[in-house]
Amino acid sequence: MTLTKSDKILVTCGLPYSNGTAHIGHLRTYIPGDAYVRYLKRFGFDVRFVCGSDTHGAPIELAAEEAGITPQKLVEKYHAHFKNIFEILNIGVDFYGTTEAPYHYKRAQTIIRTLEENGYVEARDVELPYCNTCKTFLADRFLVGTCPYCGALARGDECDQGCQRYLDADQLIDPRCVICGSPAIKRKTRHHFLKLPAFTDFLIKFNEQLKGTPLARNYALGWIRQGLKDWGISRDLKWGIPYPGDEKLVLYVWAENYAGYISFTEEWARQTGADWKDYWIQGGKVVNFIGADIVYHHAVFWPAILKGVNYNTPYAIVASGMVKVEGHGLSKSRGFVIDIEEDFIKQGIDLDSVRYYILSYTGHTKDLDFVWKDFQSKLNNELVGILGNYAYRVLLFIHKNFKKIPEGTLETPVDKQIDEAVNKIHEAFHDFKFKEAVDATMQLAAYGNVLFQQCEPWKTIKLDLKQCQNDLYQCLQLLKAIAILIEPALPSIAERIWQQLGQKGSVHDTNVENCKEALKAGADLPKPEVLFTKIPDEAVDKLATGLNTRIESARSKAN
RNA sequence: AGCGGGGUGGGGUAGCCAGGAUAUCCCGCGGGGCUCAUAACCCCGAGAUCAAUAGUUCAAAUCUAUUCCCCGCUACCA
Incomplete structure (x- = not known):
């Protein structure tokens, strides 16, 4: 079972949690997701891309409390932020929604109600921590106490200031309410549970035939084999989607966000006249891009829910490796973070080169360690030296000497190179190997440099004009193919090459078959501009120093 | 601790599932060339006991076992 041109394909990315700004970790799923969608489009597939903000849960309720604003205000702010950042990065979503919208409430509650009707949910009494002063049950995030391992002040879910271990709320010594400081007491209450074990056989079969990165599949299968247990889907929080039929509770975020x-999809379909059922009920192929840290939600809980309401389950789950910064796991509080707005946009970093770095520095399933020096080297050597240089030297040479596209016909060597690259790219993105796809395109540019060098047009222009023109024609046709094939990775740059080639329309509307569509000899070629500028050593040193300062000050603050 | 993923010249990376002769490619490094191009481009070269140990085999980076190291997850963080 592989994708065909008649499939209705829907791509999604893990929803960014709206309690903070966009950082490089988000890009690890959004950029490959977007590139994948663009590859599918260039190769003529029928694909849509939807995504949105995840707006509920304890951390947001708490962050709003601390900031002295309503949760609504908080999530609206970050929702707008993410929407904006993704636009700037050319993440070409068809719809960017929010889970704090009526259309989402309705869908999420309908799913839960249907699960209940189908007998997959059970209410059960449990004992949970309670604050007598605030008259509320305390989710783990609302508890503080002493860490049993290191003695630091810890939260109910994690020893965030001390040893960083994940904790169970029960392990905390002297648990207290985070709002008022009163000691937490145990009190009986009633919660709703999804009967996950009922889905065991289904989930094994589902994961065995699941496409995407093997990481996702193996991980989930291991989890399922250890035995599934009932899974709590309601929470004692004020902020969230009311639990249908038990409105004093809210739906657990992980029981509603991926809805x-x-x-x-529904809202996009409503606005555009499409049918959401094409994707979720009558077939359709859904591809989820996520980080490796949320595989079990997407390969275990979510497909179980979908199965429980008889909806279409994902075709593929594409899990990316984690992002590190200067060798450390991402951590805002410790300063190991690259903020998209502060560190890229405001510093004037070319965002297509960020896309390139994310896609081609390492394989999609491996951890990516962001180091400013490496970023610089990829940009200066590969984008400037290979791609930018090839485009510029060819276009400038022709512009200087002819002003227009020279006479010529595409000959076998270049024709063959293009075919090989197209095949390689097709295979690579079907296997979710984005680095391979991008590298194959860059190899085309490297080949272009060899070609130009060997033809020596600066000599032939004086000795054999006809030969010279035909050689340059090869170079131009190759550049046209490169523009189309690099579009998924570098949409802005591809468009600029397209325009510099004097082409009509937009490269975003092209198909891979246009790669070899003959260029019109005699058409005017505008004066080219360089595509990328190198980042000088001093600039990159400054950026690296800024990061180190951030890390240092976070460290001294912690001590 | 359990489960999952990973360890290949200085950095990154391909190859591993279906074992085969000089282990791929990019960057960096050394030498040469070109002069159209953003000191860019092209060619040649040096550099790896493929994490370790034991085993299977005519043959192991690749298969098996054990060990070490890194990362993620472990159901109330998302």
Whole structure:
């Protein structure tokens, strides 16, 4: 079972949690997701891309409390932020929604109600921590106490200031309410549970035939084999989607956020006249891009829910490796973070080169360690030296000497190179190997440099004009193919090459078959501009120093 | 601790599932060339006991076992 041109394909990315700004970790799923969508489009597939903000849960309720604003205000702010950042990065979503919208509430509650009707949910009494002063049950994030391992002040879910271990709320010594400081007491209450074990056989079969990165599949299968247990889907929080039929509780975020994949499709369909059922009920191929840290939600909980309401389950789950900064796991509080707005946009970093770095520095399933020096080297050596240089030297040479596209016909060597690259790219993105796809395109540019060098047009222009023109024609046709094939990785740059080639329309509307569509001899060629500028050593040193300062000050603050 | 992923010249990376002769490619490094191009481009070269140990085999980076190291997850963080 592989994708065909008649499939209705829907791509989604893990929803960014709206309690903070966009950082490089988000890009690890959004950029490959977007590139994948663009590859599919260039190769003529029928694909849509939806995504949105995840707006509920304890951390947001708490962050709003601390900031002295309503959760609504908080999530609206970050929702707008993410939407904007993704636009600037050319993440070409068809719809960017939010889980704090009526269309989402409706879809999420309908799913839960249907699960209940189908007998997959059970209410059960449990004992949970309670604050007598605030008259509320305390989710783990609302508890503080002493860490049993290191003695630091810890939260109910994690020893965030001390040893960084994940904790169970029960392990905390002297648990207290985070709002008022009163000691937490145990009190009986009633919660709702999804009967996950009922889905065991289904989930094994589902994961065995699941496409995407093997990482996702193996991980989930291991988890399922260890035995599934009932899974709590309600929480004692004020902020969230009311639990249908038990409105003093809210739906657990992980029981409703990925319903956004459906609700966003519905809302997009409503606005455009499409049919969401094409994706979620009558066939359709859904591809989820996520980080490796949330595989079990997407390969275990979510497909179980979908199965429980008889909706279409994902075709593929594409899990990326994690992002590190200067060798450390991402951590805002410790300063190991690259913020998209502060560190890239405001510093004037070319965003297509960021896309390139994310896609081609390492394989999609491996951890990516962001180091400013490496970023510089990829940009200066590969984008400037290979791609930018090739485009510029060819276009400038022709512009200087002819002003227009010279006479010529595409000959076998170049024709063959293009075919090989197209095949390689096709295979690579079907296997979710984005680095391979991008590298194959860059190899085409490297080949172009060899070609230009060997033809020596600066000599032939004086000795054999006809030969010279035909050689340059080869170079131009190759550049046209490169523009189309690099579009998924570098959409802005591809468009600029397209325009510099004097082509009509937009490269975003091209198909891979246009690669070899003959260029019109005699058409005017505008004066080219360089595509990329190198980052000088001093600039990159400054950026690296800024990062180190951030890390240092975070460290001294912690001590 | 359990489960999953990974370890290949200085950095990154391909090859591993379906074992085969000089282990791929990019960057960096050394030498040469070109002069159209953003000191860019092209060619040649040096550099790796493929994490370790034991085993299977005519043959192991690749298969098996054990060990070490890194990362993620472990159901109330998302």
